[in-house]
Amino acid sequence: MIFNPAQECMDNEARKKLQLANLKNLVEMLYTSVPFYKNKMDSLGVKPTDIHSLKDIERLPFTTKDDLRENYPHGLRACPKDRIVEVHMSSGTTGKPVVDEYTMKDIDIWRESMSRTMAAGGCTKDDIVQNCYGYGLFTGGPGAHYGALNIGATVLPMSSGNTARQLMVMQDFDTTMLTCTPSYALYMAEEAADAGIDLHKLPISKGCFGAEPWSENMRKEIEKRYGMKAYDIYGLTEIIGPGVSFECEAQDGLHVNEDFFYPEIIDPQTGKVLPDGEKGELVFTTLTKEGTPLLRYRTRDITFFQRESCSCGRTTVRMHRLFGRTDDMLIIRGVNVFPSQIEQALIEIEGTEPQYLIIVNRGESHLDDVELQVEVKKEFFTDETRGLEALRAKIEGVMKSKLQIGVKVKLVEPKTIERSIGKAKRVIDNRKI
């Protein structure tokens, strides 16, 4: 279902006009109310009056995660303090947290974005939505909550964790829609299988999954285990939270809510804007935000744009599902490797679980060694070293052909790789470079 056809199916020229008007307002506001942006623009010699077309955005400065950290907690606020009604923050696991401060209008934008997202995933007022994204400073829980509530669905605000209780509620309250990270969806399916719960017999039939990169094969796995349609959704705290872009029933790229968030793809090395179809780093400008609006924020996420219209009728640009992140991308012996490629390959191999851990070490020879720990499926254990050795050799062969590098595979016991209730940790990089 299309939640807001007027915006989502808008004529492209009309949309560009709207984007340009909002971009001009934004630049003016940032220049006059945020010293950080005034300084950046002055150092590049660009003034708000220099913005005449959307193309002129390329003259404006980028904003990076480091900029956000250096301005923690309030340095990027663009409105008076008393207009802020809600605050969210990233976890800060890799440094100081990044902050998003919302005015009431920002919450309205978020609610609208997530309504479109949830509706595209099939959510209607008749749905019972089990929301197992974390609630709290993390944007996942409240974002999905606002969207589902606005549509008129019933929300079960579970937050993440306590899987036994999740499964109990799923059965007792006839959950029809699931929202969580894809890795947690798989983990719950495993636990359900162990508890003898047949997910196919439950009314749960669709879900919106995001907050971490995942592969097409992982989607198939989730769809198979639950008997559901699984949709990819995307967002980040810095921009608004979830709701920046979402998949529709075509499941072919994520529609960007580009009336709110202006997207660009750049070459991560040079910063040059790349043409549609070329893979690079995703950049967003929050055209309409008031609390902590951002100019050309570098997401570090890798994707490309599909501009041709979608069978669903929406005219918005689509981003391909994420290939990974510039900071997740491993450069191993000069080869770019994304954890999602490994996951994609693993699901095609019978006998393994899509649970893995990549450990990178730099040996004495200064060469990188990659160990890939893979869980053997319980049913695959046959008491024969031959069978297991063959499986190990097969995985190594597949990795070699898909990644172009040699990977040492270590088979580990089922359920020993740590399951995550939020973002899965897939890489341990021990190299000191």
Add this chain to the structure above:
Amino acid sequence: MEIKQISVFLENKAGRLGEVTKTLADAGINIRAISLADTADFGILRLIVNKNDEAVKALNAAGFTTRILEVVAVEVEDSPGSLARVMELFQKSKVNIEYLYASLEGKAGKAVVIFKLEDHAKGLELIKQNGLSMAEAF
């Protein structure tokens, strides 16, 4: 008479083998024969115990991956050439042995050799026809 063997998948990790034996000890299980096949990365522990169902239950509850298989346990004389005669018998009849290990358990003057045979039924028949005695109750 076949004997049930419990196989346990063990990744190569310090202390994992000890956890198996501790789990069995806590469940009051007696190990009658044991063998560990290992590669650089993982091991397969094979066990003959006195109480199969309880042992499997305890191991699974402790998170181990197990499998139960039927093996044959042949009693051989504790004297030179006894095992060779059994092997010759298998060889002549083309019964392939996947692996074997010996148990310390046995009557005085006898040893017990546990065979995992490729063709379990054929092996059993062969043993019966040639009057070899099998260990039944461990």
